[in-house]
Amino acid sequence: xxxxxxxxxxxxxxxxxxxxxxxxxxxxxxxxxxxxxxxxxxxxxxxxxxxxxxxxxxxxxxxxxxxxxxxxxxxxxxxxxxxxxxxxxxxxxxxxxxxxxxxxxxxxxxxxxxxxxxxxxxxxxxxxxxxxxxxxxxxxxxxxxxxxxxxxxxxxxxxxxxxxxxxxxxxxxxxxxxxxxxxxxxxxxxxxxxxxxxxxxxxxxxxxxxxxxxxxxxxxxxxxxxxxxxxxxxxxxxxxxxxxxxxxxxxxxxxxxxxxxxxxxxxxxxxxxxxxxxxxxxxxxxxxxxxxxxxxxxxxxxxxxxxxxxxxxxxxxxxxxxxxxxxxxxxxxxxxxxxxxxxxxxxxxxxxxxxx
Numbered sequence: 045x046x047x048x049x050x051x052x053x054x055x056x057x058x059x060x061x062x063x064x065x066x067x068x069x070x071x072x073x074x075x076x077x078x079x080x081x082x083x084x085x086x087x088x089x090x091x092x093x094x095x096x097x098x099x100x101x102x103x104x105x106x107x108x109x110x111x112x113x114x115x116x117x118x119x120x121x122x123x124x125x126x127x128x129x130x131x132x133x134x135x136x137x138x139x140x141x142x143x144x145x146x147x148x149x150x151x152x153x154x155x156x157x158x159x160x161x162x163x164x165x166x167x168x169x170x171x172x173x174x175x176x177x178x179x180x181x182x183x184x185x186x187x188x189x190x191x192x193x194x195x196x197x198x199x200x201x202x203x204x205x206x207x208x209x210x211x212x213x214x215x216x217x218x219x220x221x222x223x224x225x226x227x228x229x230x231x232x233x234x235x236x237x238x239x240x241x242x243x244x245x246x247x248x249x250x251x252x253x254x255x256x257x258x259x260x261x262x263x264x265x266x267x268x269x270x271x272x273x274x275x276x277x278x279x280x281x282x283x284x285x286x287x288x289x290x291x292x293x294x295x296x297x298x299x300x301x302x303x304x305x306x307x308x309x310x311x312x313x314x315x316x317x318x319x320x321x322x323x324x325x326x327x328x329x330x331x332x333x334x335x336x337x338x339x340x341x342x343x344x345x346x347x348x349x350x351x352x353x354x355x356x357x358x359x360x361x362x363x364x365x366x367x368x369x370x371x372x373x374x375x376x377x378x379x380x381x382x383x384x385x386x387x388x389x390x391x392x393x394x395x396x397x398x399x400x
Contacts, residue, residue, distance in 0.1 A: 046103055047183050049126070059096060065172060066092035072164055087161075095134050095169065095270060099176035106180040107326045123177045124170075131169030135162050187363045204212060220249070222310065226280050241279045252303065260394075263330060263337070264296035270305050270328065277313050284323025285313065292331045297395045299364055305341065307358030308387050312343035316385060332393055339389040347383050359387070366391060 048054045066088050073084035106128055109119050138161070223245050230238035251272060267289065274287050319322040324344035332340050359378065361398065366374040366389070374391035 046100065046189065047180075047212045048103070059093075060153055062092055062096040069165075072168065073161055077165060087138070087142065091134070091138055091165070093190070094128075094137060095172065098130050098133060101130075101175050102173060102177045103180045105181075106177060111181060123174060126177075127170040127173035130173045131166045135395070136219045137160065137168055138165055142214075143214065151152040202391070220245075221333075222314065223276060230280065237279050237300070241276055244272070244276045244279065248276060258302055260299040261302045262296060263291070263298045263300050263339075266302065266305055267296065267328070268301050269303065270309055273306050273309060274326075281313070281317060281323060284320075285317050286323065286325040288327045290327075290329040295330050295337065297334045298330075298332070298337045298393050299395065300337070300339075300391065303363060304362055304389070307361055308341050311358040312341060312385070314375060316343040316345040320344065333390070335393060337389075337391050339347055339391075341387045341389075343385050345382050 048058050069092050070081070070085040072089035073088055074081045102123070103123060109122050111119060114289065223241070227238050227241050227245070230241060248269070251269060271289075276286070278285055303394070309328070312326045327340075327342045329340050359376070363376050366376060370391055374389070376387045376390075379386040379388070
């Protein structure tokens with residue numbers, strides 16, 4: 045499809061440019077051609093308009109001779125030949141137009157004037173055609189650049205989606221390994237608890253499989269997944285594990301990446317509660333800030349236990365997923381205050397998204 049002929053805005057600008065050239069042609073015909081202003085303008089207007097559409101044919105020659113694949117000599121040869129042919133056609137049309145207008149007594153041009161005007165028109169025709177060729181090459185390069193940008197953007201999106209899927213796929217195996225290790229330990233000590241833990245684990249995994257290819261889920265659903273995970277851990281820790289959950293009204297409608305909190309809660313239990321003989325607590329809260337969703341997870345830990353992770357597998361996974369999904373619009377902060385370990389997430393608050 046021609047980029048000018050089938051684009052109203054471009055066609056309008058193109059014809060506007062040619063109207064300026066028509067004034068130039070009229071001036072040359074009036075002065076150098078000796079036709080006078082009235083006759084020069086009368087001949088220039090229809091001829092220039094007609095030639096404007098003839099020059100549009102150079103688009104197809106430009107497409108067949110891309111600058112990146114042809115030598116400069118071959119490109120110039122092809123387009124100069126095209127300019128000569130187009131100009132000859134323009135002269136023939138000019139002669140026919142002069143004869144028709146003279147027959148209708150609308151224009152009186154002598155043979156001498158017509159010969160002088162023909163040479164002038166031929167030179168202008170070559171120049172105008174080559175200018176149109178240059179314009180078409182600019183349009184071709186612009187279109188190629190736009191398509192390259194679109195391909196790069198699509199490739200970036202696909203790469204980011206692949207990264208998100210890979211990071212998401214890390215969550216379940218890591219959690220599953222820890223859960224199966226706990227079930228194995230309970231099998232000899234308390235078979236009933238091991239059986240209960242297996243049932244709860246199956247329910248939890250069934251719910252995570254139901255997430256499918258969702259990239260975002262409501263925070264309420266994410267909190268429900270956290271509750272399912274904690275029911276599994278409650279079997280193992282019993283009263284040693286205390287959990288508190290708070291959320292401001294309306295904040296649970298916000299959308300978050302699925303299983304973004306589970307690795308953090310798992311860290312809080314594995315590196316916090318499990319290291320305390322008397323047990324510990326985990327607190328999860330969410331509130332809506334200024335155009336942002338703020339989620340805070342706190343847990344008690346043993347201050348004398350070295351190596352409380354600030355950059356462990358779970359934290360790294362969450363950090364990378366937020367970076368891949370939101371870029372600089374989301375962040376994660378880790379703090380320690382006394383025996384309280386705190387992880388704060390900040391991400392854009394959104395209640396509507398595609399593909400959830």
